[in-house]
Amino acid sequence: MQSELLSALAGTLLWFKCENLQKAGAFKSRGAVNAVFSLSHEEAARGVATHSSGNHGAALARAAQLRDIPAYIVVPENARAVKKAAIRQYGGEVIECAATLESREARLAEIVASTGARFVPPYDDDAIIAGQGTAALEMLEQVGDLECLVVPVGGGGLLAGSVIACADSGVEVFGAEPEMADDAYRSLQTGRRVTSHTPNTIADGLLTTLGERNFEIVRDRVAGILLVSEREIVDAMALLWTRLKLVVEPSAAVTLAAILRNPDVFRGKPTGAILTGGNVDVTDLPFRTAEPAR
């Protein structure tokens, strides 16, 4: 999709890849489907498992449902009800645990041990990376003269898949990341993967830390990691809602925020942005709100 006004604001033609309209509301369906359908019949029969408080859990549950196999999704007990409902809607089994990484990993290990299910990680996995890369591949087919591509970076599944997809295209791939969750930026700057940080951003899909294989794939191939502030994320999200008329989540809006913050990088270069997802709780939106009308 395009918007004349957003292109004018950016000083270049912008193209938006609408993964908010993807099944399960996010690009995560791409990697999940690829991972599930890459399993042998024997592996698949025992099901798949993961831990997730976000879009990966619902996407994996849906992919498993498509193959008619079980999905066990470990979810922190403080996750939103809407997230658990999405997993169950796709036939996934929600397994609650305490809201710590240790608890999530321990509970997942128990599930895998007792069921024989295959652990499908959210980003640090070849099948996931390959699946996520198909969004960029499609953009290359759909937009002939693309010069730049901007994708959000959290764990780095989409970014790694995108740089591989664009390797022979001449398209420069940028990661966009919140200042308040800047581990990928710092990892690339220092050349050493940051493994411990305490992110705090409205872009709740980008709280994860850049994965090991993701770091290795992107470190020499990405054109840069562009940081954006929380205010810039919300402003970009408002522009996408009011100009494209699309419901996108904050993690998706970091792309437009990064483009608008760096006009000199993108001016005159046809640029794609992957709008990664549209799963939001409409009763809890970040726009400054007046009281309800009624």
Place this chain on the structure above:
Amino acid sequence: MQSELLSALAGTLLWFKCENLQKAGAFKSRGAVNAVFSLSHEEAARGVATHSSGNHGAALARAAQLRDIPAYIVVPENARAVKKAAIRQYGGEVIECAATLESREARLAEIVASTGARFVPPYDDDAIIAGQGTAALEMLEQVGDLECLVVPVGGGGLLAGSVIACADSGVEVFGAEPEMADDAYRSLQTGRRVTSHTPNTIADGLLTTLGERNFEIVRDRVAGILLVSEREIVDAMALLWTRLKLVVEPSAAVTLAAILRNPDVFRGKPTGAILTGGNVDVTDLPFRTAEPAR
């Protein structure tokens, strides 16, 4: 666009015509463009004028800009800044007046007298009705087996255009209207056009009263006017935002609300709904809201 979940909720295949993605964010662009480009060169040179606090004003300004002629839009002084900005963005001249119908009409008459501009009414006009009807025409082409079509009714431009467009198709056309602005419903019930009422609905595109020629066109052709409550409008809007991932205005959501309220009418019949517009102020949304996160 379609959503498996919304179709399942309705018990039939639903198709949504996304006029929120239309230029200027609403189907009003169709009628405005038809009206402006139907003028002779001589008429057009003097420009067009209307009074509007909503989408018609911006749509007419944009249509006039396309033909490079002046547009004079009389806007009540209490209209939202965002509405005036939209008119000016398309090169229209905003003329403020007091917030009464009398004042709007008097100011418009002055403008027409002093400029010679052609008054383009928002709905009670043949060129407008014909233009609005193209949305339904396109749906008939795009969805082969449509049996029902549901469109919002305010002044009745879209409804009149839709019943004409569907006249030979066998498609039943329903109007959807807020209980709190039920003049079309009462007009059809009694066979006499209600000309005075005091609507009060969140669906601010539907505050107008059914027009004269609109009433004559729809009275014997419409399959029915379906009423919906304010709560049903907001709930349907939330479904459209979270399931279709589309920003639609409350006036557009009355269609889905009417379908979900009348399952026996639509069950098993492939049904289209025209999502008429997507112009909302994201800082003033009707969903029950928590405090902003930051």
